[in-house]
Amino acid sequence: MVDDDSASGRVRSGLARAASLAPARRSEIAKAAAEKRWGEKREIDKTGIPRVLEGYANTLVLAGTRLPCAVINGPSGVQRVLSENGITNAILGSRSGASKRLKKAAHSEGALLPLFVAPSQLFPFITNDLRDGPLKPIDYMEGERVVRGYDASILVAVCDVWLRAREAGALQKQQRAKAQKAEILTRALAQTGIIALIDEATGYEKVRPQNALAAYLELVVRTELAAWVKRFPDEFYENIYKLKNWVWPGMKKNRYSVVSHYTNDLIWSRLGPGVLEELQSKSPKNEKGQRPTKLHQWLTDDIGHPMLSQHMHSIIMLQRLAIANGQSWARFLLTVDQVLPKKGNTLELPFPT
Numbered sequence: 001m002v003d004d005d006s007a008s009g010r011v012r013s014g015l016a017r018a019a020s021l022a023p024a025r026r027s028e029i030a031k032a033a034a035e036k037r038w039g040e041k042r043e044i045d046k047t048g049i050p051r052v053l054e055g056y057a058n059t060l061v062l063a064g065t066r067l068p069c070a071v072i073n074g075p076s077g078v079q080r081v082l083s084e085n086g087i088t089n090a091i092l093g094s095r096s097g098a099s100k101r102l103k104k105a106a107h108s109e110g111a112l113l114p115l116f117v118a119p120s121q122l123f124p125f126i127t128n129d130l131r132d133g134p135l136k137p138i139d140y141m142e143g144e145r146v147v148r149g150y151d152a153s154i155l156v157a158v159c160d161v162w163l164r165a166r167e168a169g170a171l172q173k174q175q176r177a178k179a180q181k182a183e184i185l186t187r188a189l190a191q192t193g194i195i196a197l198i199d200e201a202t203g204y205e206k207v208r209p210q211n212a213l214a215a216y217l218e219l220v221v222r223t224e225l226a227a228w229v230k231r232f233p234d235e236f237y238e239n240i241y242k243l244k245n246w247v248w249p250g251m252k253k254n255r256y257s258v259v260s261h262y263t264n265d266l267i268w269s270r271l272g273p274g275v276l277e278e279l280q281s282k283s284p285k286n287e288k289g290q291r292p293t294k295l296h297q298w299l300t301d302d303i304g305h306p307m308l309s310q311h312m313h314s315i316i317m318l319q320r321l322a323i324a325n326g327q328s329w330a331r332f333l334l335t336v337d338q339v340l341p342k343k344g345n346t347l348e349l350p351f352p353t
Helices: 009-020 023-046 084-092 097-108 120-125 128-132 154-167 173-202 212-228 234-243 258-271 275-282 304-324 329-339
Strands: 052-062 065-074 077-083 138-142 145-151
Touching: 052 138, 065 084, 065 138, 065 145, 077 084, 077 138, 084 145, 084 154, 084 173, 120 154, 154 173, 234 258, 234 304, 258 275, 258 304, 304 329
Parallel strands: none
Antiparallel strands: 052 065, 065 077, 077 145, 138 145
16 A cells, blocks of 8 residues: 555656646546546447356455456457456555546656556556556446456556565555465465366366365465464563663554564573574564564464464563562562573572572
8 A cells, every 4th residue: 555655656646646636627627537438438338348157257255355357359359358456456456546646647648657666666567568457457348237347467566566675675564464465375375376277287276176276376376375363462562661671652553673582582592492483584684683474473373383372472461460579670580580481491490509
């Protein structure tokens, strides 16, 4: 998603120009645009617009997102297409009013890019081949309804744009979740792609159940996305601040960078030997020193997440006791080392003094 602050100069100028116009002039322009839009629609309805082949329109479900798809008889023959709204929801998840306004302003300036690649941060990663190929819209008839769609290859191409932008460190903080979703979709599509090739090579595609690949893809994506559930209670971080005698700013403020080291020490280093190192290898830091995914996203649902929840509960209980007894941070750490030692560490024995 983009907001007005991150819009390109052309988009900002379009918004500023619209704001400077008198109400009567804006109304006149809007009326002319509506007449042009509906005029084009009537013309499309009367011309030889491609139609969906009978019985070959359905909905692909990806991570709870409904993505309408179809097979049409296009200008170059049989073509697989995805709807524009479906692609937008699959990548962005939702569409804000600011994004819609930016898209409208961009169109008024002649930038005919769909919303799922509308953020200006993506522009350097959109090649001319992509603009002249998969990003060219395809209007087609589904029954009596005109649908705006794109060649099915657009989904992988758009995901690649988001991932390259993330790799270059070009995305804003709120956009990284979109890139993460693009990564999940890319991995899932790759897995179903090899399955489809094997089925075609062996002939199994003729006997496999209808929508079997879609069902498998949904299973993979939902399993990946399930790890986005919040795993670290706010109290865990607030208690660290209390034990350190720091002023707690709330979760909306960035925490001190040293808190991440405390998290590694209190949580990840104590789940099991090599757990922290393995999780870090799954999500290496980028050039800005940031990890593209949370470590807990790589834990398994049947073992990893229950272990984390149980350990987190124990740590918070020890935090509460330390705070209630007025213990120092050092004393709290000593208690943690005694009760929940790191795997492989030597337990400190309570020798008499």
